[in-house]
Structure formats: structure tokens, C-alpha cells
Amino acid sequence: MGNRGPTMADKLDRLFKTVRPGGREYSYEEVATKIRATGVMISHTYIWQLRKGHRDNPTIRHIEALARFFGVSPVYFLDDDAARQIDEQLELLAALNDKSVRQVALRVAGLSAPSLEAINGIIEHARRIDRLTESGGEPPRHPPAPAPDDTQ
Incomplete structure (x- = not known):
């Protein structure tokens, strides 16, 4: 097949770089703390590992929690076509900021x-x-x- 779509790490990195309240990137600890407050156990180290590609098979619960935190549908992480459409919307929102x-x-x-x-x-x-x-x-x-x- 050769040309694979973006990886989980690529997509998560894109969210960190694009969803930036106040112009700054969220810290891993901020993300983990807010997600844990919803009842989903996740560490800042695990989020870092996902973003850097050291881990690449999160549970659906983690996918849903990350998606909810960044304000996207969980399908963003699961479907490359949907991810492209969401990325375009995120670029527009970032520009409008x-x-x-x-x-x-x-x-x-x-x-x-x-x-x-x-x-x-x-x-x-x-x-x-x-x-x-x-x-x-x-x-x-x-x-x-x-x-x-x-x-x-």
C-alpha cells in the first residue's frame, strides 16, 4: 500500500499545535489533569508517549477523552478522511483567532x-x-x- 495516512501521533500533535487557548500550547499535565477530572485515568507521560509515537494503540476510552478535551469527534483519530476535514476546520479556527x-x-x-x-x-x-x-x-x-x- 505504501502511502499511509497520518498516525495517531501526527493527529495528536496537530491538535496540540492547533488548539491553543490564549495562543499557547497545552502542557501534557494540563491535558491529563482535565481528562482525569472526567473520570478517565490517564497520565501526562502516556499523553506524551502517544504524541511522540512511542505508544500508538490507545483504548477507545482514551481516544474519546482526548477528542472531548480538544473539542473534536473521536472519529478524528480513527478515520483519515474525517481527520483531513477536521484539520481544515481547525486551521480556519486558528486563523480566525x-x-x-x-x-x-x-x-x-x-x-x-x-x-x-x-x-x-x-x-x-x-x-x-x-x-x-x-x-x-x-x-x-x-x-x-x-x-x-x-x-x-
Whole structure:
């Protein structure tokens, strides 16, 4: 088969890097403590082992608890197609956490299709200048993490 999808470690790492309240990554201890508070026994070391790929066969109870903690469906860990869709949604949410991105998104709402097309052209040009667009015109799969903002 050759080309396997993302591993459990890849998916968990993606959640840690994307679900970042206040702009910082959760610690393993924070995750373990909050999950244990729900009655599921898990250690910070075990979570670290899962993220680093040293362990790769968690129980369904651990999968459900991790999914609940990060606000995704447990299917995220079990189905690669679902994981891709959820990753796209997480990227959008992460981008919208940036106050400047959110302001631009809100200001373009309601513009006509030709206006949106023109704005998209300007954005693509700016992305090329900042070297954020890979060859072929597609944005990188994993854009840089949004800069911390001054959220309320």
C-alpha cells in the first residue's frame, strides 16, 4: 500500500499545535489533569508517549477523552478522511483567532463575487511576496501559527 495516512501521533500533535487557548500550547499535565477530572485515568507521560509515537494503540476510552478535551469527534483519530476535514476546520479556527485575520474576514462579507475575486488576487500576491505560497499556487498545508493577539 505504501502511502499511509497520518498516525495517531501526527493527529495528536496537530491538535496540540492547533488548539491553543490564549495562543499557547497545552502542557501534557494540563491535558491529563482535565481528562482525569472526567473520570478517565490517564497520565501526562502516556499523553506524551502517544504524541511522540512511542505508544500508538490507545483504548477507545482514551481516544474519546482526548477528542472531548480538544473539542473534536473521536472519529478524528480513527478515520483519515474525517481527520483531513477536521484539520481544515481547525486551521480556519486558528486563523480566525488572529484579530487581524478576523477583521479582514468580517469586512469582506457581503462583497460581490468580482470584488472578492479582486481581493483574493491581492491576497495571493501578498502571500507570494511573504513566501507563503508554494509552487503551483496552493497555500502550504500547514500555515505558520497565528501570532498572539490581544483577545479579550
